[in-house]
Amino acid sequence: MAKAAKSADNTKHQSTPNTERDPAPPYPKSYKASTDELLEFYRQMLLIRRFEERAGQLYGLGLIGGFCHLYIGQEAVVVGVQSALKKGDSVITGYRDHGHMLATGISAKATMAELTGRSGGISRGKGGSMHMFSQEHGFYGGHGIVGAQVPIGAGLAFAHKYNGTDNVSVAYFGDGAANQGQVYEAFNMAELWNLPVIFIIENNQYAMGTSVNRASAENQLFRRGESFRIPGVQVNGMDVCDVRGAAEEIIPWVRSGKGPVLLEMKTYRYRGHSMSDPAKYRSKDEVEQMREHSDCIEATKRMLLEGGKVTEEQLKELEKKIRAEVAEAADFAQNSPEPDASELYTDILVGSY
Amino acid sequence: MATEIFLPAMSPTMEEGTLAKWLVAEGDTVKAGQVIAEIETDKATMELESDESGTVLELLIAASGNAVKVGTPIAMMGEAGES
Numbered sequence: 001m002a003k004a005a006k007s008a009d010n011t012k013h014q015s016t017p018n019t020e021r022d023p024a025p026p027y028p029k030s031y032k033a034s035t036d037e038l039l040e041f042y043r044q045m046l047l048i049r050r051f052e053e054r055a056g057q058l059y060g061l062g063l064i065g066g067f068c069h070l071y072i073g074q075e076a077v078v079v080g081v082q083s084a085l086k087k088g089d090s091v092i093t094g095y096r097d098h099g100h101m102l103a104t105g106i107s108a109k110a111t112m113a114e115l116t117g118r119s120g121g122i123s124r125g126k127g128g129s130m131h132m133f134s135q136e137h138g139f140y141g142g143h144g145i146v147g148a149q150v151p152i153g154a155g156l157a158f159a160h161k162y163n164g165t166d167n168v169s170v171a172y173f174g175d176g177a178a179n180q181g182q183v184y185e186a187f188n189m190a191e192l193w194n195l196p197v198i199f200i201i202e203n204n205q206y207a208m209g210t211s212v213n214r215a216s217a218e219n220q221l222f223r224r225g226e227s228f229r230i231p232g233v234q235v236n237g238m239d240v241c242d243v244r245g246a247a248e249e250i251i252p253w254v255r256s257g258k259g260p261v262l263l264e265m266k267t268y269r270y271r272g273h274s275m276s277d278p279a280k281y282r283s284k285d286e287v288e289q290m291r292e293h294s295d296c297i298e299a300t301k302r303m304l305l306e307g308g309k310v311t312e313e314q315l316k317e318l319e320k321k322i323r324a325e326v327a328e329a330a331d332f333a334q335n336s337p338e339p340d341a342s343e344l345y346t347d348i349l350v351g352s353y
Numbered sequence: 354m355a356t357e358i359f360l361p362a363m364s365p366t367m368e369e370g371t372l373a374k375w376l377v378a379e380g381d382t383v384k385a386g387q388v389i390a391e392i393e394t395d396k397a398t399m400e401l402e403s404d405e406s407g408t409v410l411e412l413l414i415a416a417s418g419n420a421v422k423v424g425t426p427i428a429m430m431g432e433a434g435e436s
Contacts, residue, residue, distance in 0.1 A: 053404040060361025061424045270386060276365070284388075291386050 024231040025261060028249035031080075031241045035309045041083065041240045042300045043318060045075035048099040049297060050326045051108055055098060055115055058330060059275050064115045066128055071099035073270040076296035077202050078103045080243025081170060084251050085138075088165060090156040092140040092149045093172035095130045096202075100172065104137040108329035113336045120336030124343060147173060147180030150199065154186040157197035157260075168196040168254050176207025178221050187228040190260040198254055199225070199262045202237065204269040210281055222264035230262050237265030238294045241303075268294065355410055355431035362423045363392060363399045369420040370394045372427065381409045382433070390416075390427070408433040 033041065052070045059068040071078075074096075082091070082103040093100050101111045106122055114121030114132055122132055130144035140156060143149040153171025160167040177183065178201050190197050201221045205212050213219050222232035235246040243265065250261050268290045272279040279287075304310040360370055371393040377383055388400040389409070410429040414421055421427070 056404070057359065057361065060363070061359060062362050288384075288386060291384075 023258070025233070025250055025253045025258075028233065028235070028242075028246040030239070031244035031248055033241055033244065035304070035307055037083070038241075038300060038304055038307070039310060039318075041076075041079050041244075042297065042304060042315075043322065044079045044103060045240065045297050045300065046319065047108065047322050047325065048075045048079070048102050050322050051102060051112070051329070052098060054326050054330050055112065056271070056275065058112075058116065058333065063334060064128075065117060066130075067095070068115070068129065068275045069096040069273065070269070070271045070275070071096055073290070073295075074202060074204055074237065074267045075099060076240040076243050076300075077200070077237045077265045077267055078172075080240045081200065081247045083244055084247035085168075085170065088138065088167040090138045090140055090153075090160070090167065090169045091172070092143070092153045092156060092169070094143055094146065094149055094174060094177060096174070097129060097132060097142045101132055101134070101137075101139060101142075104134070104139045106132075106134050106137050106139060108325055109332040112329040112333035116333040116336075117338065118333060118336035119339045119343075120332060124347075125336075125339040126343060126347070147177035147183050149173060150177070150180075150183045151186040151189075153199070154190045154195055154197050154260075157190065157195035158193065160196055161193075166196075166255050168198060168251060170198045170200060172200045172202055174207065175201060175203040175205065175212040175216070175221060178203075178224060179216060183224075184228070187225055187230055187260070187262075191225075191228045191230050194257065194259045196254050196257070197260045198250060199230070199260060201262065201264045202267055203264055204267045206269070206273065206279070206281065208273045208277070220264075222262060225260075225262040230260050232262040232264060234264045234266060237267035238296050238299070240296055240300055355429050355435050356405075357426040358389075358403070358428040358430055360392070360414075360421055360423055360425045360427050361401070363394050363401075364396050367394045367396070367423060369422050371420045372414050372416050372418065373398055375412055375416050377409050377412075379409055379412055380433075383407060383409060383430075393420075403430070405430065407431055408435075410435060 049072055052072045056070055058064050078099045091104055098111055110122040114123055117125045119125045122134055132142035150171050150173055153169050157169035203221050222234040225232045236242045254261055270287055373391040373393045375390050377389045383403045385406045387403050389403045390401045392399050392401050407430045410431050412428050414427045
């Protein structure tokens with residue numbers, strides 16, 4: 001294990017800030033987390049991982065209908081970014097969203113029960129992973145159409161500006177969605193209107209059936225904002241402190257009214273695109289190498305233990321708590337009743353007509 | 354904490370599967386993502402990966418036996434020395 005610590009080289013992505021626009025934000029430094037902060041990052045990432053593993057099992061048992069896209073491997077991205085946001089900020093993403101929900105503070109129970117389509121779910125069991133939503137937590141979905149969350153994310157930023165708040169909008173999308181046309185319409189308007197939005201490309205290096213390098217003419221995705229004069233920064237998304245460092249630098253910059261920024265988080269997913277993707281477009285060895293040498297949770301664990309302030313026993317105790325929380329969520333998701341038929345007529349129109 | 358590994362549905366239509374081959378033995382340590390068994394489904398032979406790292410405590414279903422229903426516990430995983 002000690003040897004693995006050094007091997008981050010193959011994922012330490014050199015970042016090149018895009019300086020098309022003047023002023024561009026300075027290149028972010030890695031965040032120096034306190035032990036408590038690091039422990040909290042670890043807890044959140046581990047919760048997402050254990051939650052997703054259990055979601056995968058429930059899917060395998062036929063308890064989750066439709067598709068199921070797991071976030072396993074990418075946990076550092078959402079945990080690092082979310083930790084630098086404040087109340088009132090809005091978050092929006094696509095359908096690989098269970099981790100985002102947990103990170104915004106939605107309970108594991110309400111998230112899992114939504115996956116199983118039960119009335120205890122966050123959308124009362126009517127939405128599933130593609131229609132999860134909680135205004136209370138600043139989480140605006142959970143979207144089923146690839147890339148469609150990006151213009152909506154720009155719209156949320158417009159609302160913040162229009163209402164005169166200093167809140168920002170964070171719009172996450174994947175490397176596959178980065179090739180959708182509406183993303184660029186949103187970029188244009190966001191820069192033109194100087195909207196407080198952070199576009200985050202979670203580049204896990206594979207879209208539904210192929211690698212980003214085979215499917216993208218410009219595969220350095222942080223440069224995708226260039227022709228709109230949106231500065232872009234590439235970040236090692238496998239390191240929660242690098243992610244937090246970038247969020248720490250960029251979010252206040254955007255909050256202060258300097259316009260949108262594009263962050264490309266280089267990350268990796270261990271599972272297929274969805275549960276029905278055997279991921280034949282990459283080798284098992286590649287996945288194993290990433291798990292072995294670049295895993296965000298293992299790296300954080302090492303940092304905690306090397307710091308000397310946290311013991312292996314404490315981490316085991318924490319893991320036990322997380323397992324119990326996930327087990328409780330899974331039980332709830334299987335025992336909560338299905339939505340009543342009358343729910344067919346609710347949440348369709350605002351007010352009554 | 355010992356946990357059960359269930360036979361998962363490996364395709365939307367799979368209702369049962371046959372354990373074609375165990376690739377681990379009781380007492381082996383496995384890493385998360387490691388292929389631990391080959392499962393014959395209604396469509397093909399698929400590889401079953403372990404979600405977690407740990408020790409194989411017990412194999413509950415013999416290889417090349419009868420088909421078992423999706424959701425049947427097929428192995429116990431945990432830490433060495435647990436039961």
